[in-house]
Every structure is written in structure tokens, then in C-alpha cells.
Amino acid sequence: MSKPPSVQNVSATPAALRVDWTNGAVSEFAGLWLRDNRPDDRDPHSGQRLIDVTDLPEDPRIRSAVARDGVVVIEWEGESQRTSFDLVWLLEHAADRARQRPELATRLWLEGAAVDAPRDLAWTTLAEAQSDAAARLAWLTRLLQDGIAFVSSVPCNEAAILEAMALIGRIAETNYGLVFDVRSVPQPENLAYSDFGLGLHTDNPYREPVPGFQALHVLVASPAGGExxxxxxxxxxxxxxxxxxxxxxxxxxxxxxxLYRSKDAELYAERPLIQLSARGDVTAVHYNSRSIAPLRLSASDTRPYYAAYRRFGALLRDARFQLQLKLDGGSVVVFDNQRILHGRKGYSSARYPRHLRGCYLTRDSVYGETALLRRRLAREAQQ
Amino acid sequence: MSKPPSVQNVSATPAALRVDWTNGAVSEFAGLWLRDNRPDDRDPHSGQRLIDVTDLPEDPRIRSAVARDGVVVIEWEGESQRTSFDLVWLLEHAADRARQRPELATRLWLEGAAVDAPRDLAWTTLAEAQSDAAARLAWLTRLLQDGIAFVSSVPCNEAAILEAMALIGRIAETNYGLVFDVRSVPQPENLAYSDFGLGLHTDNPYREPVPGFQALHVLVASPAGGExxxxxxxxxxxxxxxxxxxxxxxxxxxxxxxLYRSKDAELYAERPLIQLSARGDVTAVHYNSRSIAPLRLSASDTRPYYAAYRRFGALLRDARFQLQLKLDGGSVVVFDNQRILHGRKGYSSARYPRHLRGCYLTRDSVYGETALLRRRLAREAQQ
Structure with missing residues (x-):
């Protein structure tokens, strides 16, 4: 990261603090916001806020603001106590969040057929991820930006996926257990465990939470089919x-x-196929025709809903948008299960066995590992 | 459940099937919806749908519909195959979902101060929950309807909470481990581990997923304070x-x-304080002033946002809305952490020790346990 700018000038009105930085940028901080973020109201050890919004004065007014020695000192009208804000802290909280947390800068990719996975997406080897923290951070950051990344040279044994995932996040155990095996079985309780090709889908939309990340380790690749x-x-x-x-x-x-119903489980959840944040950003896609229970639609909503659903389904079947690749034995693919759809071509297990071992990771653990590693490397770089 | 009605009359237009039930109710099923739910397109073993929306005809038209022997047989225009729908299945899918899944019929309670927990909320003992499946189902259903329920007579040892929770759902392990101990420690990383009173809050809004359910087992109750x-x-x-x-x-x-930041963790998530479903229903409340990082608000949004936040905070402090009770040693309270806010009065750990052991449960596991138990008891009742 480049050297941070310093302060050119500080000025204040009763309602807001203005900071002019040496790089020409200007930041404004409302007095109410500053009062809510007084360092004195934070527990020094945990950093947690000690007051509630109802403890704040309704209309705190700034009497004066003076910058000196890396802090800006604010005096408040009608209060004897002053507050010092660290200028680096103010700069950080004025900056774009993606500057502080690069993993939040999502990069969308539409034309999957034009994506060359080894060239365009992040790869590491298990050995590199274990021994090189900077390489691991770079890989994790791209996993979160692109929604998908790969690990190669993972030993083809049944415990290796857990060893590899310990570097990436925390396993979310489900009714399937810590891991699940994707291979053909007679009378599968889930069509994933068959020879069928599977159209693009996300996993387990009947679960709450929906699995955050999914990892699939190729133990035995099929030489024909199963792409x-x-x-x-x-x-x-x-x-x-x-x-x-x-x-x-x-x-x-x-x-x-x-809905998912088996001998030992009954999981039911309702959610839209496309989920938006409070601000209208797409935050999740849930698409799994296998497990959609009969829709509950009024007579007048039925046709337009199906038309919309069909339109989305048709885009998902558009070959231009699909990244197709053959994963070798020893490869692990990790992807955001609420963003990236996955599927496979059919294969013949009678001719060639195929065996993937999968697991789910909690969303916060992958983001948390990335943030923690970045903080650790930044601290080591300062020493 | 009362005896289901039977069919009075069946009729069809090209676009829809109409069923008149003997209890006077009328159900309409769109032809497109029926075509999407053909039993023939489901895998007989897993029950999963074998087709995608793009495999459906755009405008399936009903030629005729005839009821006989508990099924309605539909012939389609331009297709030689007929489809039989089980009438009980149609009735179920016409009915209100809360009739099938009583736990979805949420019961709100506002005047917490008027709630008498032993009288108005669900209680069981560990022994009863273990030995009486019907009592356990009734308790689970009320937990989900009311958002909170209690277990008493749980042994005051450190393993007991895990034994009790095995009846209720699946533990969600976090960076705190499988369980966490709420008691005073020097230099706590979280203010929960102090003598401070805690205002009403939900836990871990910085986590993704936010913990679904929380259980707290009182191992040592304080005789003074800590309500x-x-x-x-x-x-x-x-x-x-x-x-x-x-x-x-x-x-x-x-x-x-x-934001939550400690030596071993850095967890960050953005979400509104009140979260709505696609249809505008409240689906989650996240309120924890201790862990709100500096808000990112434009200058013009700052005052109105704080005013709204303050208004909500004031309602949460209104004693009329608070259920206050003193839990004895051996009690476990289980509650929906995305709905029910919890807090405590301060206490003095120097005078009296206080020790709660807590854990989180995944949301789907509690709903799943309830649905599975209901299915099992219904099956046993038929035999």
C-alpha cells in the first residue's frame, strides 16, 4: 500500500469536521458520528463500544478542532471533556472499504467459455499454500474476488481435503457429515450421487445457512465424461x-x-432465486431445480413467474457463460456456493469410476482467515 | 389433525384445474404448475426433480381432468402421456404452509414485562425431552413459534449442555469453540466475559452466518444481580x-x-439492523452496539440514520417490552438469536461467581429436527 497522505488543514463547523489531506482529498465527518466513535467509549482491551446509541447526546456540537502530533483534538459545546481522534484512523474510516478489505472488491466474470482457468483464475499448490503465507493471502483474496480458485497437488487420499481446508476456513458440518463423497451409488438419496449429468446449480438451498463455500477434491477423475x-x-x-x-x-x-427429505433429514427453507441486499446488490443466487418443492403462486403470478424463471434457466444453459474444465486427480476447486453455480457432464461409472470428496466451509471463516492473514503480514512487514 | 376433506368435483379449462372439496373449499392449480410437478419427472428414490424449467413446454394445455380412486388424471393437448396427481398431495399443496409446518406460524410477543415465563413459554425437563418424543415435538414447535423456550433439571456439569442440545439441533462450532463460557475474566476480549450489565442485543452480527439459535446453561447462578x-x-x-x-x-x-477483532480472529460483516424478506416480512434483527464498527454514512444520511437507530434503541430499553427473569442453576434457555434479544443485569463476580455455558445451533438443524420428529410421530400414529 502506498504511503498514506498527511493532513493539510483541519476545520470545523458545529455539525462537522473537515479534513483536507495533502493528496488533495477532502473528508467530512459528522459531529454525531464522531461522538459515537469516541475512543474513550471503547473498552481498551476488547475494542468494543461501551455505550449504546441512546447514551449519546442528540445533537453534539463541535466548538473547535485542532490538529497536532498525528491527532485532531475536538472540543464540544457544553462539555468539558475533549476528544482526540488519531488521524490515521480518520483516514482509514474515510477511505473506501475495498481499500481496507480488498477481498470485498468482487470481480464478476460473465463469459465463462472464454475463461482459461489456469491463466485467469487463482491456483496454488498445497505445499505453497502451507509454506508461503503471502501466496496464500493472494490466493484467498482472489478466491473471494472471483468466487472460485484452485489448489493442485493435493494428495489423493481421503483425509487430504480436511488438511488442505485447514488453511482456508472452518468446515461446516451438516447432516451429510464433515465431508461427503460424490460418486455413483445405487438408489441415491441425492442425484449428485448418480451418473447423471447435472445442470448448473448451487448446493443445498434448503439449508439455513446455505453452505457458504464448497470444496471438491478430485480423488479419481473419469477419463471419459464427468467434466x-x-x-x-x-x-x-x-x-x-x-x-x-x-x-x-x-x-x-x-x-x-x-425441500430435502431423506430417511434421516427433513430440511425446508424459502428464499428467492436471486437475493438482494438492502441496497439492491445481488448477494446470493440459489438455483437447484432438483430440490424446488411445488411453488406457491397465486393464479395470476404463475405464468409470469415461470416465464422469468425460464429466462434465468435459459441463461444458465447458455454455453457462452459456462466455464468447462476437466479437473485432474489431486485438484481441489473451492468456490462460493451462493455465487458460483456448478455442474458436471454425465459419465458412466460402470466403465470408469469417478470419485470426488467434498465439504462445506462457513462463509465468515474464509473471510476471517483472509483478514487475519493480511493483518499478520502487515504487522510482520512493519517489524 | 382433522380428517382431510375429499373431492366434490373436478373440472378444468385448458389453463387450470379446479377442485371443489367436500368442505366447500375450492383450489385452482395452473396447468404450467401441474406440468412442473408431474410425479413422473421426479426421481422415485430421492424425490428430486429430474427436469429443469427449460425442459417444460411453454404453454402446456389441459385437455381433460377426471377424478377417480383418489387421483385426478389429466390429459394434455398435443401429448400422448397422461399425468396422475394424488388428491391428498394436491390438497396438501393447496393448503396453507403453516398447516403442514406449524413451527412456521410465528407468534409475536411484545409486552415482555407481562410475560410470565413459566406460564407463557414452553418448558421441559431434560428427562422428559429424552423420554417423550411427543413432548419434545411440542416443545420444539413452541420454541420456533415463540422464539424462546426453556429446559430445566439439566445437570450442572460442563458436558451437560452438549448432551441436552443433541435433542434439539446441531452445534455450530465457531472461533469460540463448540461451547463458550460466560463468566468474568481479566481483560476480556468480549464484554460478555465481564461483570458489566449488557443491554438487549443479539450475538455475533459480525459472523456469517449469524448464529441461528443460542443456548445458555446456568451452571452457577448469582444470588444477587445477573438477572x-x-x-x-x-x-x-x-x-x-x-x-x-x-x-x-x-x-x-x-x-x-x-466487526470483531481479537488476537486469533477478525470477523467483519455488513447487514441492516432490521432485515426483511423479499416480501417485506421481518426475518432478522441484528442489534449489538458493542460490535458496530464506525458507520459509513453520507453527510446527509448521518442525522436521520442516527435518529432512526436511537428510536429503535429507545424501544429496546423500554421496560414494558423486556422479559426479566432469574434463571436457576440447571436451567437452559434456548432462543432464536436472529429474533430474540438478550441481555443481563450487572453483577459482582468478586462477591458471587456466576457461570453460564453457551453454544450456538445451526438454524436448519432445529427446524429439521422438528420436521423429522413430526414425520416420525405421524408415521408411528398410522401404524
Missing amino acids: SLFADGFAIAERLRAIEPDAFSRLTQTPVPF | SLFADGFAIAERLRAIEPDAFSRLTQTPVPF
Whole structure:
């Protein structure tokens, strides 16, 4: 990161503090916001805030602000206590969050067929990820930006995926256990455990939480068939928003019932196929026709909903948007299961066995590992 | 459940099937919906759908519909194959979902101070929950409807909470481990581990997923202070929507950065204080002033946002809305951490020790346990 700018000038009105930085940038901080973020109201050890919003004065007013020795000292009207804010801290909280947390700068990729996975996506080897923290941080950051990344040279034994995932995040155990084996079995309780090709989908939308990340370790690759398919669901959802805004809105507003029922489990959840944040950003895509229970739609909503759903399904089947690749034995693919859709071509287990071992990771553990590693490397770089 | 009605009459237009039931109810099923739910397109073993929406005809038209022997047989225009739908299945899918899944019928409670926990909320003993499946199902259903329920007579040893939770759901392990101990420690990394009183809050909004359910087992109760506080966040959010709709909307639309930073963890997530479903229902409340990082607000949004936040904070401090109770040693409280806020009065650990052991449960595992148990008891009742 480049050297931070320093302060050119500090001035204040009763309502706000203004800082002019030496690089020409200007930041404004509302008095109310400053009062809420007084360092004195934080527990020195945990950093947690000791007051609630109802403890704040309703209209704190700044009497004066003076910069000196890397801090700005604020005096408040009607209060005897002053507050010092660290200028580096102010700069950080004025900056774009993606500057502080590069993993939040999502990079969408639409034309999956044009993606050359070894060239365009992040790869590491298990040995490199274990021994080189900087390489691991770079790989994790790109996993979070692109939604998908790969590890090669992972030993083809059944415990290796857990060893590899210890570098990336925390396993989310489910009713399937810590890991699940994707291979053909008679009378599968899930069609994943068959020879069928599987269209692009996300896993377990009937679960709450929906698995955050998924890892699949190729223990035995099939020499014929079984190619992996991936697509960026956020990019395809944005494409739908651009070309068919009404269909897009309908898919964001209609809860879909998802159901998984087996001897030992009954999981049910309702969520829209495309989920938006409070600000209208796409935050999740859930697409799994296998586990959609009968939709609950009024008579008048039925046709337009199906039309929108069909439109989205057709985009997902568009070969231009699909990254297709053959993963070798010893490869692990890790992807954001609420963003990246995955699928496979059919194969014949009678002719060639195929065996993938998978697991799910909690979302916060992968982001947390990335943030922790970045902090550690930054601290080591300062020493 | 009362005996299901049977069919009075079946009729069809090309676009829809109409069923008149003997109890006077009428159900309409769109032809497109029926075609999407053909039993023939489901895998007989897993029950999963074998086709995608893009495999459906765009405009399937019903030629005729005839009811006989508990099924309705539909012939389609331009297709030689008929489809049989089980009438009980149709009835189930026409009915309100809460009839099938009583745990989805949420019961809000606003006036917490008027709630008498032993009288108004569900209690069981560990022994009863272990030996009486029907009592356990009733307890679980009320836990999900009310958001909170209690278990008494749980042995006061450190392993007991895990034994009790095996009846209720699956533990979600976090960076705190499988369980966490709430008691005073020097230099706590989290203010929960201090003598401080804690205002009503939800846990870990910086986590993704936010813990679904929380259980707290009282191992050592303090004879003075440390009373538990609870409130129904959904009810209070609805109250805010009723009295201050603009404040309510602002709290649903502004993402709030939550941060937890310790030696071994760095967790960051953005979410609104009140989270709505695609249909505008309140689906989660996240309130934890201790872990709100500096808000990112434009100059013009700062004052109105704080005003809305303050309004919500004031409702949470309103004693009328707070259920206050003193939990004895051996009690476990289980609650929905995305709905029920919890807190405590301060206490003096120097005078009296206080020790709670807590854990988090995944949301789907608690709903899944309830659904599975209901299915098992229904099956046993039929035999």
C-alpha cells in the first residue's frame, strides 16, 4: 500500500469536521458520528463500544478542532471533556472499504467459455499454500474476488481435503457429515450421487445457512465424461437485470420453497432465486431445480413467474457463460456456493469410476482467515 | 389433525384445474404448475426433480381432468402421456404452509414485562425431552413459534449442555469453540466475559452466518444481580414499523458494518439492523452496539440514520417490552438469536461467581429436527 497522505488543514463547523489531506482529498465527518466513535467509549482491551446509541447526546456540537502530533483534538459545546481522534484512523474510516478489505472488491466474470482457468483464475499448490503465507493471502483474496480458485497437488487420499481446508476456513458440518463423497451409488438419496449429468446449480438451498463455500477434491477423475462446469451466478443475474428487468425483479421478490427429505433429514427453507441486499446488490443466487418443492403462486403470478424463471434457466444453459474444465486427480476447486453455480457432464461409472470428496466451509471463516492473514503480514512487514 | 376433506368435483379449462372439496373449499392449480410437478419427472428414490424449467413446454394445455380412486388424471393437448396427481398431495399443496409446518406460524410477543415465563413459554425437563418424543415435538414447535423456550433439571456439569442440545439441533462450532463460557475474566476480549450489565442485543452480527439459535446453561447462578433479560425483536421491529415507518425503512435499508477483532480472529460483516424478506416480512434483527464498527454514512444520511437507530434503541430499553427473569442453576434457555434479544443485569463476580455455558445451533438443524420428529410421530400414529 502506498504511503498514506498527511493532513493539510483541519476545520470545523458545529455539525462537522473537515479534513483536507495533502493528496488533495477532502473528508467530512459528522459531529454525531464522531461522538459515537469516541475512543474513550471503547473498552481498551476488547475494542468494543461501551455505550449504546441512546447514551449519546442528540445533537453534539463541535466548538473547535485542532490538529497536532498525528491527532485532531475536538472540543464540544457544553462539555468539558475533549476528544482526540488519531488521524490515521480518520483516514482509514474515510477511505473506501475495498481499500481496507480488498477481498470485498468482487470481480464478476460473465463469459465463462472464454475463461482459461489456469491463466485467469487463482491456483496454488498445497505445499505453497502451507509454506508461503503471502501466496496464500493472494490466493484467498482472489478466491473471494472471483468466487472460485484452485489448489493442485493435493494428495489423493481421503483425509487430504480436511488438511488442505485447514488453511482456508472452518468446515461446516451438516447432516451429510464433515465431508461427503460424490460418486455413483445405487438408489441415491441425492442425484449428485448418480451418473447423471447435472445442470448448473448451487448446493443445498434448503439449508439455513446455505453452505457458504464448497470444496471438491478430485480423488479419481473419469477419463471419459464427468467434466466440471462453473458459472458466475452474480454476473448472470446482472445480465438478466440488464436485459429483462421485470423478470429479474420477480425472481428477487418471490420466495421459493426448497425441500430435502431423506430417511434421516427433513430440511425446508424459502428464499428467492436471486437475493438482494438492502441496497439492491445481488448477494446470493440459489438455483437447484432438483430440490424446488411445488411453488406457491397465486393464479395470476404463475405464468409470469415461470416465464422469468425460464429466462434465468435459459441463461444458465447458455454455453457462452459456462466455464468447462476437466479437473485432474489431486485438484481441489473451492468456490462460493451462493455465487458460483456448478455442474458436471454425465459419465458412466460402470466403465470408469469417478470419485470426488467434498465439504462445506462457513462463509465468515474464509473471510476471517483472509483478514487475519493480511493483518499478520502487515504487522510482520512493519517489524 | 382433522380428517382431510375429499373431492366434490373436478373440472378444468385448458389453463387450470379446479377442485371443489367436500368442505366447500375450492383450489385452482395452473396447468404450467401441474406440468412442473408431474410425479413422473421426479426421481422415485430421492424425490428430486429430474427436469429443469427449460425442459417444460411453454404453454402446456389441459385437455381433460377426471377424478377417480383418489387421483385426478389429466390429459394434455398435443401429448400422448397422461399425468396422475394424488388428491391428498394436491390438497396438501393447496393448503396453507403453516398447516403442514406449524413451527412456521410465528407468534409475536411484545409486552415482555407481562410475560410470565413459566406460564407463557414452553418448558421441559431434560428427562422428559429424552423420554417423550411427543413432548419434545411440542416443545420444539413452541420454541420456533415463540422464539424462546426453556429446559430445566439439566445437570450442572460442563458436558451437560452438549448432551441436552443433541435433542434439539446441531452445534455450530465457531472461533469460540463448540461451547463458550460466560463468566468474568481479566481483560476480556468480549464484554460478555465481564461483570458489566449488557443491554438487549443479539450475538455475533459480525459472523456469517449469524448464529441461528443460542443456548445458555446456568451452571452457577448469582444470588444477587445477573438477572436475564429477553425481548422479541420481531415484535419490537413491527412496533417501530407501526409508529415510525420512516425510521423502520431506514434501518432496513442501511447496511451496518459489524466487526470483531481479537488476537486469533477478525470477523467483519455488513447487514441492516432490521432485515426483511423479499416480501417485506421481518426475518432478522441484528442489534449489538458493542460490535458496530464506525458507520459509513453520507453527510446527509448521518442525522436521520442516527435518529432512526436511537428510536429503535429507545424501544429496546423500554421496560414494558423486556422479559426479566432469574434463571436457576440447571436451567437452559434456548432462543432464536436472529429474533430474540438478550441481555443481563450487572453483577459482582468478586462477591458471587456466576457461570453460564453457551453454544450456538445451526438454524436448519432445529427446524429439521422438528420436521423429522413430526414425520416420525405421524408415521408411528398410522401404524
